[in-house]
Amino acid sequence: MLLSQFRRDDGRIQVVAREGTEAYEVATDASLYDLAMHCANNGLVLKDHVIDLGLNSAVDLAALCDEGRVLPPVLHPDHAHLHVTGTGLTHLGSAATRAEMHSRPAQNETDSMRMFRMGVEGGKPANGGPGVQPEWFYKGNGHSLISPSAPLVRPPFADDAGEEPEIAGIYVIDSKGNPCRVGFALANEFSDHVMERKNYLYLAHSKLRQASVGPELLVGPLPASVEGVSRIRRGQQVIFEKPFLSGEANMSHSIANLEHHHFKYEIFRQPGDVHVHMFGTATLSYADGIAPQDGDLFEIEAPVFGYPLRNSLKVEAAAPATERCEVHVL
Template sequence: MSLPRLPLLFEATYRGDRYVGFDRPEPGARQTLYRVADGQLAAAFISTDGSDSALRASVTRTTETITVTVGDPELRPLPPLLPTATGHALLSGFMGTHKKKWGGRSAPEGGEFTPPKWFFKGFGDWVRLPGETLNVPARPVALIEEPEVALVYVNDAHGTPHYAGYTFGNDLCDIGLHREDPGYNPYCKLCDTSLTPWLFLGAPPRTVTGRVTIVRDDSTAWEGGFECGADALYHRVQDMVEHLFSFPAVRRPGLVNYVLLGADEASFHDGFRIADGDRIAIDVKSHGVAFENRVRYVSPTPLAAPDAAVPTP
C-alpha cells in the first residue's frame, strides 16, 4: 500500500556546515541540500506560517547548495531544530495518556481538564539518533521501549511557543523501577531516548500505527504492534500542551521543546524483558519511518575521591 506524501524536512551537518533538506529520497539517490545557519530554520518557523512552501521559500531563496548522495557517511543528521548550544533544548513528555490505560475512554467533552503526569527526560543534545546506542544503567529492574510521537516547538524572543511539527521516537525507560515506587520515576527516565531526524510538517497526527521488533542474537525475540496518534489518547493534545506551556520554565526565549505524547502498551506488558545488547527496531508503518537502536547496559564510573583536606595554618 502506498503512503500519502507528507511534507517534511530535516537538518544535517556536512563537512562542518549545517544544511536543510526536503523529502526523504531512496538510499543511494542524490539530494540537494541548502546551507543554513544555526537557528535559521527555527527562526523560519517563527516568522512564517510554518507551511512547506513558506519554509522552502525562507531557506532556499539566497543560500549555498550542495548535492550529496543519501547515505554519505559525512552527512550526519540532527534531531529536528536542535540548537548548537548545549541547554537550549529540552526533552520531556506525558505519562498515562493512552485510552488503553483509561478503559478505552476519552476525556469527556467540556469537562474540567485534569492534566496527565509529566516528566523531564533531559536536554535536547542528550537525544540519540537512529543507529546510535541507547545507554541505560547497568542494573535496570525492567526496561520498556516506548514508540511515541514527539511534538517540536520553538519559542520566540518573547517566549511564545511556535509549533513546528512532529517526529517519532523511542522513550526507553525502566518501568520496573517506576512500578516499585512511582516516586522513583525521575530515575526511571534516566535512560537514553532516540528521535528520528525527520520533522513532519502539519498538525499532530491523529492516526499512527506500527510494529516493534526486538532482536537478540540475530533472532527475533519479541514483536508486537502499537498505536500512538491523537486518536489513541485519552487526553486531547491541545489541552496537554497548553497546560505544559503555562509554566514559564519551558517558555524561555529561544528554547526548543521536544514533547513526547506517551506510549501504547509494549513488550513489558507481554511479559518480555529487554536485555543488554538487544536491538529495538520500530517501524512506523503509517508514516513510512523505520529506525533501530541497540541497548547497552553501562556500569557506573567510580566517583573520584575528594581532594584531601588542606590543613589550616
C-alpha cells in the same frame, strides 16, 4: 513534507526535505533550528519557507541513517536550552500495564487507573479550552537526546532498559515567548520499568534516561490515527514485535490539551528554547516479559514518519567497587 538533517563532512548541518521517495538537500546553510526560529519570529510557514529556499542535489537518506550521520530533527546550539519531557497514561489501553505495575488489592483503584480515567473523562474538552492535566515527567536536556542510529545507554545503576514507541512534538519558543510547533517525529522514550515497578514514586528516577527522536520530522498536522510497529531484534532474531497506535483517535487526551499543560509553565516559554515533548504509548515489550540485553536493536516505524527509528542498546559497565559519586565540600 518530511524534514531531517545530517552532519556533513565539513562538520556543518545540512537540512534535507522529502516528499514521496526522493530526498533533497535544502538550499541553505542554516540548520532546522535556525529555519524554525526564523519562521517563528517572522510569521512564516516552515513548509512554504523550505519550498521558497529551493532544493539542491538528491541524497541517499537511508545510507546516511545507516552511517549514523543523521541528527535529531531539531537541536539547540546549547544543550541546556533543549528540554526533553513527556506525558503518560494518555493512550486508550495505556493504563493496564501501569496499573499492573502499581497494583493494589482488587477493591482499590490504583493511582494510575484513576489518572487514566480522569484523562478519558476530561482530556478532550468539548469547549476547546484546557482539560484535565495529564501525568507529566522530565527526561533531561539536550545531553540526553541522542541521534537516530546511535546506541541508547543503560547506566550501571539501572534495573532495566526498555523501549517506549511514541510520537513527539518538536517546538521552538519565539522571541515573544510563544511556543511554536515545528512538527512531529517518532520517539523512543527509553525508560526503566523495573525501577518504576518497585514503587510508583520512582517514576521520576525511571524517566531520567536518554531518548531518541527522528530520523524525519513530519511538518503539518498529525493524522488522527497513526499505526506503527515496535520490534526488538537480537542478532538475526526478532524477539518482540507488536503494533502500536497513536494519534488523537487512540488517545484519551487531545494534543492541544497536552501542549497547554506543558507550556502553561513560564519556565518552558523562554525565547529561543527547544522542546521535545513525548505524548505517551500503550505498547511496551516489558509488558510481554521482555528484558532487553546489550546489543539488542530497537526499531520503531510508522509509514507517515518516513524512515524507521533504530537504536541499539548499550549496557554501561558498572564502576569499580571502590569508585563512587562523591560530593566535595568547598
